[in-house]
Amino acid sequence: MNRELREIGVIPVTTSIIESFYPDLKSAEKKVVWLEKNGYIIRLKRGLYVVNPEYTGKRLSNELIANHLYAPSYVSMSTALRYYGLIPEAVYVNQSMTVKHSRSFQTPIGNYDYKCVSREAFAVGVRTERVADYAFLIASPEKALCDLIANSSKVNLRYMKDVENYLENDIRMDMDEFLKFDPSVLEEYIKVGKKADSIATLLKYLTR
Numbered sequence: 570m571n572r573e574l575r576e577i578g579v580i581p582v583t584t585s586i587i588e589s590f591y592p593d594l595k596s597a598e599k600k601v602v603w604l605e606k607n608g609y610i611i612r613l614k615r616g617l618y619v620v621n622p623e624y625t626g627k628r629l630s631n632e633l634i635a636n637h638l639y640a641p642s643y644v645s646m647s648t649a650l651r652y653y654g655l656i657p658e659a660v661y662v663n664q665s666m667t668v669k670h671s672r673s674f675q676t677p678i679g680n681y682d683y684k685c686v687s688r689e690a691f692a693v694g695v696r697t698e699r700v701a702d703y704a705f706l707i708a709s710p711e712k713a714l715c716d717l718i719a720n721s722s723k724v725n726l727r728y729m730k731d732v733e734n735y736l737e738n739d740i741r742m743d744m745d746e747f748l749k750f751d752p753s754v755l756e757e758y759i760k761v762g763k764k765a766d767s768i769a770t771l772l773k774y775l776t777r
Contacts, residue, residue, distance in 0.1 A: 632663075726767035
């Protein structure tokens with residue numbers, strides 16, 4: 570396989586980038602089709618690919634793919650909480666937040682779901698996570714929990730007992746880690762995010 574293609578590693582790339590590796594070919598577009606057909610690259614959506622990990626020897630990152638598949642976006646909700654080891658259950662859909670319309674993608678790598686968040690709330694509590702030779706945007710634990718509550722239609726945290734039941738029984742949060750949360754992230758989210766009343770109750774439970 571082309572050395573440059575292998576060096577892409579786990580980073581999703583566009584058709585034009587792959588075509589640029591073959592400047593001497595009259596029909597680089599057909600080369601892209603050939604690479605996909607023969608399993609060297611995997612199509613995530615029209616015009617966006619990743620190199621097959623069988624040929625790079627590198628494990629693909631669902632978080633990095635999520636950022637590229639629908640941008641701007643950041644990994645959040647149950648996916649982020651699971652990434653941090655704060656909830657025990659496996660998450661089978663990669664959840665993210667975006668300022669664009671809500672949307673879902675089914676790919677050979679996995680399923681990706683995006684929920685809309687306001688531009689004001691987007692920037693609150695988002696961090697860059699660096700892994701090996703790449704980086705991706707992901708919600709902090711505090712922001713991920715706020716996003717999850719705000720986008721769970723049946724969750725309404727009016728009282729302290731509601732918070733306790735939700736954290737301990739519904740999502741089985743690691744309570745020792747929850748008590749280490751930074752309350753300032755919740756305070757900022759209350760100002761600009763959805764379900765401010767529920768997040769305010771969560772904040773009271775955290776700081777009691």
